[in-house]
Amino acid sequence: MAQRSAEELAKKQRDISIAEFFEKNRHLLGFDNPRRSLLTAIKEGVDNALDACEEARILPELNIEVIQLGETRFRLIMEDNGPGIVRAQLPKIFAKLLYGSKFHKLAQSRGQQGIGISAAVLYGQLTTGKPASITSKTDKNSPAHHVKLKINTTTNKPDVSDDKEVAWDEKEHGTRIEIDLEGSYTKGRQSVDEYIKETAIVNPHATIIYTNPEAEQLIFPRATNELPPEAKEIKPHPYGVELGRFIKMLETTTTKTLQQFLTTEFVRVGVGTAKEICRNASLLPNTKPKKFTREMAEQLLKGVKLTKIISPPTDCISPITAELLESGLRKEINAEFYCSTTRPPAVYRGNPFIIEAALAYGGEQEGDKTVRVMRFANRVPLLYQQGACAITNSIQNTAWRSYGLQQSKNSIPSGPCTIVVHMSSVWVPFTSESKEALAHYPEIIREIKRALQECGRKLASFVNKKRRIKDEGKKRSYIEKFIPHVAEALQELIGFDEINSKKIEDDLCEILEHTRGELEEIKVDNPEYDAELANIGKEPRDNKKEERDEVKEEKMEETKEKSAPEKKIEENPEDKKEDKQKTLI
Amino acid sequence: MTKKNEIDVIAKITEIAKGIYGKIKLIKQPEIEMPIRSLNNVEYNSKDGYFKQLDKKKTRTLTASTIKTFAQTLRMMGLSKKLIETNDIATKREAYYVSKNWGDARFKEQPESDTVMDDIEAMMGVNREQIGFIPGEKGGAVAGKLTVIDIDKETDKQLNIDCTKFGAGAYSIPSSVEHLKFETNAKFVLAVETAGMFERLNKHKYWKKANCVLIAMSGVPTRATRRFMRKLSDENNLPVFVFTDGDPYGYFSIYRTLKVGSGNAAHINEFFCVPKAEFIGVTPQDIIDYKLPTHPLKEVDFKKIKDVLKNDPFCLHHKEWQKALKQMAKMKVRVEQQAFSAHSLNFVMEKYLPDKLKNSKTWLP
Numbered sequence: 001m002a003q004r005s006a007e008e009l010a011k012k013q014r015d016i017s018i019a020e021f022f023e024k025n026r027h028l029l030g031f032d033n034p035r036r037s038l039l040t041a042i043k044e045g046v047d048n049a050l051d052a053c054e055e056a057r058i059l060p061e062l063n064i065e066v067i068q069l070g071e072t073r074f075r076l077i078m079e080d081n082g083p084g085i086v087r088a089q090l091p092k093i094f095a096k097l098l099y100g101s102k103f104h105k106l107a108q109s110r111g112q113q114g115i116g117i118s119a120a121v122l123y124g125q126l127t128t129g130k131p132a133s134i135t136s137k138t139d140k141n142s143p144a145h146h147v148k149l150k151i152n153t154t155t156n157k158p159d160v161s162d163d164k165e166v167a168w169d170e171k172e173h174g175t176r177i178e179i180d181l182e183g184s185y186t187k188g189r190q191s192v193d194e195y196i197k198e199t200a201i202v203n204p205h206a207t208i209i210y211t212n213p214e215a216e217q218l219i220f221p222r223a224t225n226e227l228p229p230e231a232k233e234i235k236p237h238p239y240g241v242e243l244g245r246f247i248k249m250l251e252t253t254t255t256k257t258l259q260q261f262l263t264t265e266f267v268r269v270g271v272g273t274a275k276e277i278c279r280n281a282s283l284l285p286n287t288k289p290k291k292f293t294r295e296m297a298e299q300l301l302k303g304v305k306l307t308k309i310i311s312p313p314t315d316c317i318s319p320i321t322a323e324l325l326e327s328g329l330r331k332e333i334n335a336e337f338y339c340s341t342t343r344p345p346a347v348y349r350g351n352p353f354i355i356e357a358a359l360a361y362g363g364e365q366e367g368d369k370t371v372r373v374m375r376f377a378n379r380v381p382l383l384y385q386q387g388a389c390a391i392t393n394s395i396q397n398t399a400w401r402s403y404g405l406q407q408s409k410n411s412i413p414s415g416p417c418t419i420v421v422h423m424s425s426v427w428v429p430f431t432s433e434s435k436e437a438l439a440h441y442p443e444i445i446r447e448i449k450r451a452l453q454e455c456g457r458k459l460a461s462f463v464n465k466k467r468r469i470k471d472e473g474k475k476r477s478y479i480e481k482f483i484p485h486v487a488e489a490l491q492e493l494i495g496f497d498e499i500n501s502k503k504i505e506d507d508l509c510e511i512l513e514h515t516r517g518e519l520e521e522i523k524v525d526n527p528e529y530d531a532e533l534a535n536i537g538k539e540p541r542d543n544k545k546e547e548r549d550e551v552k553e554e555k556m557e558e559t560k561e562k563s564a565p566e567k568k569i570e571e572n573p574e575d576k577k578e579d580k581q582k583t584l585i
Numbered sequence: 586m587t588k589k590n591e592i593d594v595i596a597k598i599t600e601i602a603k604g605i606y607g608k609i610k611l612i613k614q615p616e617i618e619m620p621i622r623s624l625n626n627v628e629y630n631s632k633d634g635y636f637k638q639l640d641k642k643k644t645r646t647l648t649a650s651t652i653k654t655f656a657q658t659l660r661m662m663g664l665s666k667k668l669i670e671t672n673d674i675a676t677k678r679e680a681y682y683v684s685k686n687w688g689d690a691r692f693k694e695q696p697e698s699d700t701v702m703d704d705i706e707a708m709m710g711v712n713r714e715q716i717g718f719i720p721g722e723k724g725g726a727v728a729g730k731l732t733v734i735d736i737d738k739e740t741d742k743q744l745n746i747d748c749t750k751f752g753a754g755a756y757s758i759p760s761s762v763e764h765l766k767f768e769t770n771a772k773f774v775l776a777v778e779t780a781g782m783f784e785r786l787n788k789h790k791y792w793k794k795a796n797c798v799l800i801a802m803s804g805v806p807t808r809a810t811r812r813f814m815r816k817l818s819d820e821n822n823l824p825v826f827v828f829t830d831g832d833p834y835g836y837f838s839i840y841r842t843l844k845v846g847s848g849n850a851a852h853i854n855e856f857f858c859v860p861k862a863e864f865i866g867v868t869p870q871d872i873i874d875y876k877l878p879t880h881p882l883k884e885v886d887f888k889k890i891k892d893v894l895k896n897d898p899f900c901l902h903h904k905e906w907q908k909a910l911k912q913m914a915k916m917k918v919r920v921e922q923q924a925f926s927a928h929s930l931n932f933v934m935e936k937y938l939p940d941k942l943k944n945s946k947t948w949l950p
Contacts, residue, residue, distance in 0.1 A: 475649045482652040485690040489659030490609075493602035493666060507609045512649065515614065 018097045019153040022119060023126060029119045030434030034072060036384060037123060038183030039192050040434065041076055042066070044116035045177060046199060047380060049080035050206060051109045052175070056083035057227060060206040066185065066192060068213040073128065074183045076120075079176040084138035087145045094121055094134055094177065095149040095158030106351070106426040107233040108317050110380050115433055120179055122151050127182035131161060136175040137168050144168035185213045187537055189372075190383045194537030196220070198374065198381035201328035202320055202422065218536060224324075228379075232316040234426060235267040238277070238304045240312075240350020247297045250289045258300075259285035268310050280306040314345030314352045317424050320379065325358045325420060330528035333418050336362035336466070339458040340420075343451045348443035353425030355444070357451035361459055362466070363526070365416035371395075371405065373412065375438075376422040382436050389437035391421045394448035403456035404463030417459075421448055483508045594716055597709055598666050602659070617645045617658060619708040624848035629898040634844075634860025636898065638851035654701065656690045661701050668717025676719050677702060703850060710852045712808075714761060724758030725776075725810035726783060726801040729792030731817070734766040735759075748798070753788060755801070762813045769798060769821055774814060775938075776800045776862070778829035778839055782922045782933070791934050795942070798823070805839050808850075811857045814843070818861045825859055826942065831867035832882075832919035833889040833910070836949075840864050841899050864949040865941045869913040872920050874947075875937065878927050879918035890914050903950050 022029055030040035042064060053060035063079040085093055092099045097118050111117075121132040137144035148162040168176075187193060196210045200220035205227050208220040241249070255261040262274040269277070278285045281303025283296060292300075319342050320328075326340035340358035347353070365372075375382040375391045386392050392412070400406075400413035407413035429439040438444060487504040601617065608615040620626060621643050627636035647655050664683055668675055675683065681698040684691045692698040706713045713719070727733070733746040733756060745768075748756045759765075775797050777783050783801030786792070792799045798817065802810060818825050827843060829835030844862040846854025872879060882890075890910050893900045900906045913919070925933040941947055 479649050479652055481689045482656045485656035485687065486647070486652070486659060489656060489663050490602055490606055492663035493599060493659065494606055504606070504609055507612055508647075511609065511612055511614055511647070512652075514612070515648065 017154050017156045019122060019151050019156040022097060022115075022122065023153050026119075026123060026126075028433050029115060029123075030384070030436065031119065031123045034182055034184035035186055035190070037127075037181065038066070038074060038076070038185060039190070039195055039383065041120035041123065041179060041181055041183075042078070042192055043195060043380070044111075044120045045076070045078040046196075047110035048117050049078065049082055049175070050203060050379070051111055052082035053080060053206075054227060054231070055109075057230065058082060059222065059225060059227060060203070062206060062208045064196065064208065065211040066213050068185065069180065072182050072184060074181055074185065074213065076124075076179045076181060077176065079171075079174060081171065081174045084136045084144075084173045084175055086138060087136075087147075090134055090136060090145060090147050091149055091158035091160050094118055094132060095151045095160075097122070097151070097156055106236060106316075108231040108378055108424055108426050110378050117177070118151065120181075121149060122153070124179040124181040125150050128180045130180045131159075133162075133178040134175070135166060135168060135177075137171055137173050140172040144171075189537070191537045193218070195381055195383055197332075197533065197536045198376070198383075199379075201332060202325070202376050202379045202381065204324055204328070220533075223327075228318045228320075231318065231426075234312060234316045234352075235265060237268060237312040237347070237350030238262075238266050238307075238309055239347075241266075241304075243297060243301055246301060247292070247294065250292045250297060253289050255289060257285060258283060258287040258289060261289045267312050273307065273309055277303045277307045279303075311345075311347045312350060312352045314354070316426055317345060317352055317354050319354045319356050319424050320376075320422055322356060322358065325356055325422060327528060329358050329360050329418065329420060330526055331530045332534050333360040334364045334526055334529040334531070334534070335360035335416075335418070337459065337462045339455050339462075341451050341454040343447050343454075346443060346447045348429070348441040351425055351427045351429075353423055353428075353444065353447070355447040355451045356422040356424075357448070357455050358420040359455045359459060360418045361462065362416050365418065367416040368414065370412045370414045371417040371419055374418065374420040376420070377428045377430075377435070377438060378424050379422075380435070382438075384434070385431070385437040388431055390440045390445050391423075391438055391448055393440060394421075394445045394452060395419060397445075398449050398452045398456065400456065403460040405459075419452070419455075421451065423448075479512050480509075483512075594709055594711060595666055595669055598662050601708070602662065605659070615647050615655075617655070617708070618642050619645070619704050620710075620852065622703065622707055622849045622851065624896050624898065627846075627848050627851045627854075627898060629845060629902050631902065635854045635858035636846045636848065636851055637854070653690065657684070657687075657692065657697075657701050658704060660684070660687055660690055661698070661705055665705060665716040665718070674714070674717055674719050680718055706850070707852050712853050712856070719760050720807060720809070723803075724760060724762075724807050724813070725803060726755035726757055726780070727798065727813075728755045728783075728787045729798040730769055730771040730796060731798045732768040734768065736764060749793075755783070755787060758807075758809050758813045760807075760809050762809050762816065765813070765816065767817055767821055769817075769823070770796075771798045771821075771823065772796050773942075774798045774800060774817060774823050774825040776802055776806070776814065776825060776827045776843070777922065778802055778804070778835055779922055782828070785930075786934060789931065789934055791938070794934075795938070802839060802843070806843050808853070808857055811843055811859060814862075815857065815859045818859060823861070825862040826865045826948075827862050828866055828922065828938070829864075830919070830921045831869060831872060831877075831913075832921075833886050833893065833913070835867075836864070836906070836910070837889065837893050837897060837900070841897070845899050863945075865947075866937070867920050867922060867924075868947065868949055869909050869916060870947065871937075871941075872916065872918065875925070875928075877920045877924040879916075879920050879924070882913070882917050882919050886919060887914065905949050909949055 026032065031037040046062060046064070049062050050060050058081060061081045065077040067075040069075055095118055097115055099118070124130065124132055131148040131150040133148050135144050135146045143165040144167070146162065146164050146166045147160050150159040152159050185192065193212055196208060196218070200206065200208050204223035205225070207222045209217065211217045249265055250261065253261050253265055255264055258278060259271065259274045262269045262277055263271060275285055281299045283299060283303065322340035322342045326338050329338055338358065338360050341356065343355045345352050345354050373386060373392065373395060375386070375389060382389065396410050396412055405413040405415035405417060423438060423444065429441060431437045431439050483505050486508060487501045490504060491501050605615040619642065620638060621641045626639045626641040628639055629636055645651055645655060664680060677699055678695060680702065681692055681695045684698055702713060702718055705716060709716060727748050728751055729748055731748040733748065735744040735746060737744045746756055777786065780801050780803050783799060786799055800814065814825055817823060827840050829839050840862070843859050846858045871877065890913065894907060894910055900910070925937055
């Protein structure tokens, strides 16, 4: 082979557009197979809608509709009652990757990177060639804006078409997005139905109306009119900032001295702490930030590490609360025992976070399978990549046997149980951009384990009580079995008549019951249980086996793209589709 | 077993049942009281010559955990009453099968029903024949200079059984021996542990040479065998010499039970012990004196030695036995009766037994 010169090679070296990168690596964003792609697109839309509503302090009302257009083609329509988006921002928000408001601030929100919804637009565009259609209204007195958007993958810039003002009278404000995309709709634990349901459970302040491709309309009315407390933005904590970030911050700061820089750009750094950092870093407090060299920045980092700085404030996080988590679980699972806990705030890499856990035991749950794990992060259900998640890891490394569940070493326990774990933080560390698995920070794993242990201890006392009652029941039936024999033998020995023998049996019952005390009972008595809700997303009976293999499937999905599972096509798909479109237009 | 005796037993059973019934009517937990059947509840003194039962009692109160045994005990008492009333008997095995009609209260294995039977027996303070049960086990074998006088049940005629005339076989002790009478001019009774040793001695008509009655116990002697030997030794004033394997089981399960009775059925020891019994071998000292081939003691043997030295009133009474057991524990070996064959097949007959019988100093009490 002929050698090539560096100049020749240089001709092929050029910028990679971020959009191009994700076009090729769409699995990183959760668009790796048709089933998951449909879910991811909806998830991004719902995340954005809920974040927008909460930020504007509006009780969210979401309308989500999934229409099957062809065998593998779907139209996704998502509408919210949020504050709307001004015309100038529309293209960038929906059709530019890595554009957003959440990346640069530390505040609890669902979205964080500024990739999500534009990735969904990009995916729709890649698979169907069609632009996304967006309508947004910011004020009831002005008309709504409508745009059709595509992403120019080479430049990562929006292509706008069909830019016009439209009337949207039924809404005072809000945003509506329509994306056509390739996908696959199935039921099961990783389905859109399940995702919407779980979202409704952990966001009881939102009303969600969801119409699935089978034209079933599921309405999840809000259970509370109280919005979660407003997410407060906090400045970074020095412990969580790495060298590169320091350098960048030193470059962009408007402060004049190092001391000023430290006290204004960071949380929990007062004058005293700032001086101590400077002392530990062997830098003068009046050093000008603009004059910093790389070496000085490194010195500063060392100084920070040597200085004791109090943990970041934690009032910026709003957990779901143990009560709401448990009452959500009660709706979903008809069990005998529920418990939940909210851990005190903790910190990883300078970011405050709170772990909550809940579990439901017994009742209608099957006992011979591994427990069901429900994972949430900042009120978003995580349905994929269970194996890669720190929550799963923490569950596996908790000793469940002492809490009454079966468990082989370092694996998910089995038993009639559902475990729920929720992490809320100003910055949730995900293992990838598809945001389905928590990263394995030791501080996070430790907190999850503690939460699980708290629930586990309560579970153990319940399981023991249940066992005690079962033993007692067994003893009673054992006693009852032999009472007639005592009576019969006495009759044989003394020879009294039949009536006496009955009387003896009754007397014996009384004697033995008297010495044993009242029999406690455990009943499945859960008025909050909502069987209809619990059935949402469940696969039909004959598909049960598939559900069981789900974990295995998931692993396969992560490594290679799976062929699309068979779809349920309605008896008359064409008619229905047309029907829908009519109502839409 | 007189008629009066039977009436007493029935009266006693009814009394116990009525006591339970009365308690139940008062809504109180009924109880059955019975003597504790263990070595802890016997005492030994050489003058009485047997393990005398003390009055430690255990109470079986009706609770969840005892209700099954409680029901079984009552049903077994019922069966006993019926047997006595109809002048019938049942073997232990038969009683076990009768229980199969009791539904959930039936016994799973015969040892369970045997235990309940022994409890009732002890509770009544009578022999199990008196409550209508007889052992299913075979009695010992007898050969030698003895005529057993039995009665033919059909003809009521006296039946003289000459125990010298069984050839290679032997007379088998029946399960009930109370009515037997004996005629003998033998000088002593020789009781051996194993059927094998009995075979050898009988084949060579050792009883003729030594002028004795030979009895095979085949392990721990049955009650009938013990009672047979007791009557034989009492009525004819014969000494009884016991020859077992040289191990803790031979000493304290076979010999001690024969001589002074057991803790388990202490209420009948008075009638079933053979106080005249004396132990001639094989002693630990014999192992050395006769250079016998041995086997190492097993874990259970050590345990038994330890237990006997600590708890057995008979052993505690006799320093000689303590010494012998300690010697054995130190030697860490046991020996079988058949070990004498190492010298020659008939060594035991020609040398060992004559030697031992001549020298009472080598015996154990």
